[in-house]
Amino acid sequence: MKQLAVFNQKGGVGKTTTALNLGAGLARKGHEVLLLDLDPQAHMTSIMEHAPRDVAASIFAFYRDGKALHELEVEWPGIGRLIPAHTELIKVDSLFGKGPNILNKLGNGLTSLREMHGERISIIDCCPFLGVLSLNAVFAADCLIVPVSSDFLSLRGAQQIDHTLRVLEPVLKRRVERRYLLTRFDKRRKMSFEIQEKMRELFGDDVCETVISENVSVAEAPAVHKDVFAHAADSRGAKDYASLIEELTASGFFR
Amino acid sequence: MKQLAVFNQKGGVGKTTTALNLGAGLARKGHEVLLLDLDPQAHMTSIMEHAPRDVAASIFAFYRDGKALHELEVEWPGIGRLIPAHTELIKVDSLFGKGPNILNKLGNGLTSLREMHGERISIIDCCPFLGVLSLNAVFAADCLIVPVSSDFLSLRGAQQIDHTLRVLEPVLKRRVERRYLLTRFDKRRKMSFEIQEKMRELFGDDVCETVISENVSVAEAPAVHKDVFAHAADSRGAKDYASLIEELTASGFFR
Ligand SMILES: Nc1ncnc2c1ncn2[C@@H]1O[C@H](COP(=O)(O)OP(=O)(O)OP(=O)(O)O)[C@@H](O)[C@H]1O
Numbered sequence: 001m002k003q004l005a006v007f008n009q010k011g012g013v014g015k016t017t018t019a020l021n022l023g024a025g026l027a028r029k030g031h032e033v034l035l036l037d038l039d040p041q042a043h044m045t046s047i048m049e050h051a052p053r054d055v056a057a058s059i060f061a062f063y064r065d066g067k068a069l070h071e072l073e074v075e076w077p078g079i080g081r082l083i084p085a086h087t088e089l090i091k092v093d094s095l096f097g098k099g100p101n102i103l104n105k106l107g108n109g110l111t112s113l114r115e116m117h118g119e120r121i122s123i124i125d126c127c128p129f130l131g132v133l134s135l136n137a138v139f140a141a142d143c144l145i146v147p148v149s150s151d152f153l154s155l156r157g158a159q160q161i162d163h164t165l166r167v168l169e170p171v172l173k174r175r176v177e178r179r180y181l182l183t184r185f186d187k188r189r190k191m192s193f194e195i196q197e198k199m200r201e202l203f204g205d206d207v208c209e210t211v212i213s214e215n216v217s218v219a220e221a222p223a224v225h226k227d228v229f230a231h232a233a234d235s236r237g238a239k240d241y242a243s244l245i246e247e248l249t250a251s252g253f254f255r
Numbered sequence: 256m257k258q259l260a261v262f263n264q265k266g267g268v269g270k271t272t273t274a275l276n277l278g279a280g281l282a283r284k285g286h287e288v289l290l291l292d293l294d295p296q297a298h299m300t301s302i303m304e305h306a307p308r309d310v311a312a313s314i315f316a317f318y319r320d321g322k323a324l325h326e327l328e329v330e331w332p333g334i335g336r337l338i339p340a341h342t343e344l345i346k347v348d349s350l351f352g353k354g355p356n357i358l359n360k361l362g363n364g365l366t367s368l369r370e371m372h373g374e375r376i377s378i379i380d381c382c383p384f385l386g387v388l389s390l391n392a393v394f395a396a397d398c399l400i401v402p403v404s405s406d407f408l409s410l411r412g413a414q415q416i417d418h419t420l421r422v423l424e425p426v427l428k429r430r431v432e433r434r435y436l437l438t439r440f441d442k443r444r445k446m447s448f449e450i451q452e453k454m455r456e457l458f459g460d461d462v463c464e465t466v467i468s469e470n471v472s473v474a475e476a477p478a479v480h481k482d483v484f485a486h487a488a489d490s491r492g493a494k495d496y497a498s499l500i501e502e503l504t505a506s507g508f509f510r
C-alpha cells in the first residue's frame with residue numbers, strides 16, 4: 001500500500017484539490033483508494049456529500065481515544081473511502097504535542113491497515129501548519145506530493161519545505177521521497193513559467209512534468225460536492241490531473 | 256491608534272497581500288503605519304528587502320524574552336515600520352499554549368505602543384492556523400479584515416470564522432468588528448459573483464463593496480520586494496486596493 005501525504009505549509013496551493021482529484025483519478029483507473037483528512041478545517045471532508053459530522057466518527061477519535069483507523073472509514077461513492085476530519089483536531093497540538101512517539105502515531109495506525117488492504121493507495125490531506133498533524137503525515141508517508149501554486153510566495157514555501165525535510169532526515173532516518181507539482185498554472189502569465197524554471201533549477205527531477213492549469217472547473221467542483229472528473233470530465237483541470245496520474249504511473253510511483 | 260488583524264484560517268486567500276497593500280496604500284495617503292508579521296512562515300517579512308533575519312530581532316523575542324515591541328520595529332521605506340516574524344514562532348503554541356493570559360499578550364504589548372504613536376495604524380498579518388498567534392491578533396484587534404478569495408472552499412472558511420468569533424465573544428466580552436473583503440475576484444467567472452452574492456446574504460454590510468480583482472501585478476510584486484503600488488501603480492490591483500482604502504476611510508473605519 002502506497003502512502004502519500006499531500007503537504008505544503010503554504011496556504012491555498014491546492015493540497016485539498018490535489019488530494020481529492022488524485023484519489024478520484026486513481027479510482028477511475030481501478031485503484032483502491034483511501035483518503036485521510038488531516039485538516040482541522042475539514043475541507044476535503046466537506047466536499048463529500050453526507051460526510052459524518054460526529055467527532056467520534058472522525059480521525060480525532062483515533063488521536064484522543066485510540067480508535068482503530070479501519071473503524072473510521074466511510075464510503076465515498078466513485079472514489080473509495082474517506083477517514084473524515086473534525087474541527088476538534090485543532091486540539092491535537094496542545095493535547096499531544098509533547099508526548100513521546102506522537103510523531104509515529106499515524107504511521108503505526110496505518111501499518112495495521114496495510115495488512116488488510118495490500119494494494120490500496122492512501123492519500124493524506126494536510127493543513128497549512130507544520131504541527132503534530134502534518135508531521136504525523138510526513139512520518140507516515142512513503143512519498144510527499146508538494147503542490148506549489150505558480151506564484152512567488154508559494155515558491156518561497158517550497159524552499160522552506162526542502163529545508164524542513166532536510167532537518168527531519170536524521171529523525172526519519174531516510175530521505176523522504178517527494179514530488180513537486182505546479183498548480184494553478186496560468187499559461188498567459190510569464191510568472192508561471194518563471195516559477196516553473198526556478199522549481200526545476202532547485203529540485204530537478206523531483207518536479208513533475210505535468211502542471212495543473214488554473215481552470216474554473218477545478219474551483220467549481222467542491223461547490224457541487226464533486227471531484228473535477230465527476231464535475232467536468234472534459235475540462236482542462238480533469239485532463240491535467242489525468243496526465244499527472246499517467247506520468248506518476250509510468251515512473252512506477254504507485255508500485 | 257487603530258489596530259487591525261488580517262485574519263482567515265483558510266490558506267492562500269490574500270492575507271499577506273492585503274496586509275501589505277493596505278499598509279502601503281495608507282502610507283501613500285499620509286498615514287503612519289506599523290505592520291506586524293505574526294506568521295512563522297514570515298512571508299510578509301520576506302517581501303521587505305534586507306529584513307532582519309535574526310531571531311532576537313523578531314517578534315519571537317517579544318514572546319520568548321519579553322522584549323518590548325518598540326525595540327523590534329524596523330523601517331520599511333515607503334511604507335512605515337515592520338515588526339518581523341521568524342520561523343521560531345512555530346514554537347509559540349507549544350511553549351505558551353497553556354499559559355494563563357497568553358491570549359492578551361500581544362494586546363498588552365501594543366497598548367504601550369499606543370501611547371507613543373497615537374495616530375498610527377497597526378496591521379497584523381496572521382497565519383492560516385487558529386492557534387495562540389492568531390488568537391493574540393484577534394484579541395489585540397479593534398477590527399478584523401477577513402480576506403475571502405472568490406471560490407467555494409474560501410466561502411466555507413468565512414462561515415467557520417463567523418462561528419469562531421461567536422464562540423470567542425463571551426471571552427472577548429465584545430463583538431469583534433470585522434470586514435470581509437472579496438479577493439482574487441475574476442469577473443469572467445460566474446462563481447465569483449455567486450460567492451459575492453452568498454457573502455452578502457450571510458454577512459450583509461460587513462462585506463466590503465470593493466472587491467480586489469485577480470491581477471497578475473499583485474502576484475508579481477513580492478518577487479521584486481514591492482507592494483503593488485510601488486510595482487505597478489496603474490494596475491487593476493493597485494486601483495482596487497486604493498478603492499478599498501477610500502471606502503473604509505469614507506465610512507470612518509480608520510478613526
Ligand atoms: N487548478 C486550479 N484551478 C482553479 N482553482 C483551483 C485550482 N486548484 C485549486 N483551486 C482553488 O483554489 C483554492 C485553494 O485550493 P485548496 O483549498 O485545494 O488549497 P489548499 O492548499 O488545500 O489550501 P489550505 O492551505 O487552506 O488547506 C480552492 O478554492 C480551490 O478550489
Ligand SMILES: Nc1ncnc2c1ncn2[C@@H]1O[C@H](COP(=O)(O)OP(=O)(O)OP(=O)(O)O)[C@@H](O)[C@H]1O
Nearest residue numbers: 011151266267268269270271272383469470473474
Ligand atoms: N488579487 C490577486 N491577484 C493575483 N494574485 C493574488 C491576488 N491576491 C493574492 N494573490 C497571490 O495569491 C497567493 C496567495 O496570497 P497570500 O500569500 O497573500 O495569501 P495568504 O492568505 O496570506 O496565504 P497564507 O494562508 O499562506 O498566509 C500569493 O502568491 C499572492 O501573490
Ligand SMILES: [Mg+2]
Nearest residue numbers: 015016039043
Ligand atoms: Mg486544504
Ligand SMILES: [Mg+2]
Nearest residue numbers: 270271294298
Ligand atoms: Mg500569508
